[in-house]
Amino acid sequence: EAVELLTNSESEINRIYTIEDEFRNRFIDEYIKPRFDQSKSMDEFISYLDTLDEDEQNVFQTQDAMTALKNVASAHAAAKLSQIQAMPDQTFDYEFYFDPTTAIDPREGFEGPRDNDYRKQAERVQADYAAALANPDAIIEGTEDIDGGITWNQYAYYYGVDLKNKEQFARLHYDAIGKTGIKDENGNPIIFDPAKDVTSVADIKGYIVDTVIPKVSEAKLDLGDASFSQFTTPAEFADHLLEGIDPTENNPEWKEILDQFGLDIETSLDELKEYIID
Numbered sequence: 001e002a003v004e005l006l007t008n009s010e011s012e013i014n015r016i017y018t019i020e021d022e023f024r025n026r027f028i029d030e031y032i033k034p035r036f037d038q039s040k041s042m043d044e045f046i047s048y049l050d051t052l053d054e055d056e057q058n059v060f061q062t063q064d065a066m067t068a069l070k071n072v073a074s075a076h077a078a079a080k081l082s083q084i085q086a087m088p089d090q091t092f093d094y095e096f097y098f099d100p101t102t103a104i105d106p107r108e109g110f111e112g113p114r115d116n117d118y119r120k121q122a123e124r125v126q127a128d129y130a131a132a133l134a135n136p137d138a139i140i141e142g143t144e145d146i147d148g149g150i151t152w153n154q155y156a157y158y159y160g161v162d163l164k165n166k167e168q169f170a171r172l173h174y175d176a177i178g179k180t181g182i183k184d185e186n187g188n189p190i191i192f193d194p195a196k197d198v199t200s201v202a203d204i205k206g207y208i209v210d211t212v213i214p215k216v217s218e219a220k221l222d223l224g225d226a227s228f229s230q231f232t233t234p235a236e237f238a239d240h241l242l243e244g245i246d247p248t249e250n251n252p253e254w255k256e257i258l259d260q261f262g263l264d265i266e267t268s269l270d271e272l273k274e275y276i277i278d
Contacts, residue, residue, distance in 0.1 A: 034231050076212045093195040094170035098125050103196050121192045124182060125173055132163050142182065238276040242269065
């Protein structure tokens with residue numbers, strides 16, 4: 001057993017060193033060499049290698065893979081935040097107040113911090129509504145310490161509410177009970193929600209699982225096993241910038257690019273390309 005263990009350990013060490021050798025060679029050939037060959041000075045070369053300091057990065061700077069993936073996630077997070085900020089605030093939704101369990105994520109394994117509270121709220125509000133309709137002169141549970149108890153009829157008379165009107169009852173219930181809360185089985189307070197949050201924890205979890213993670217996975221597939229995103233040379237950048245532009249067809253984009261660089265109309269396509277590269 002000892003010999004087998006030592007043999008396995010030696011094999012594992014060799015495997016690790018093989019991976020490191022492969023990475024070293026790829027790092028030199030695919031990352032260092034193209035940037036060194038392109039550079040006209042050591043400062044330019046250093047600027048191609050610096051992926052952290054934004055002040056020192058070259059215009060053709062290459063991101064490291066982790067930063068690229070973080071940027072994908074951040075972009076989608078920012079889009080979601082903008083969407084949330086654009087939504088109008090909700091103050092009271094009587095249908096939600098009666099059954100806030102509609103905000104619970106139905107997927108297995110998801111349990112939001114307020115899911116149990118929402119179940120308790122739905123149970124209590126619906127039970128109180130049934131009790132108020134069946135016997136409006138009955139003492140409301142939890143009001144026994146107030147002058148011996150208050151009935152739904154008394155609350156309705158005080159606020160001028162029709163108990164049979166579900167929306168009016170919901171607002172009355174929130175004022176009488178919901179906003180002060182009830183106690184759960186452990187004595188912890190549960191404050192009722194008058195309306196669905198613009199974005200709940202379940203919504204955010206769902207967005208992360210359904211949108212952010214798949215988009216990051218797609219970006220990772222594009223990167224493959226590379227540690228850095230692809231290096232763009234000035235020549236490749238110039239080709240991309242001039243793609244589809246033909247000065248012989250009096251293309252309006254051609255004149256725009258010449259104006260952008262301050263060149264005259266007689267400039268040839270090759271001259272413009274060399275100018276951009278320089």
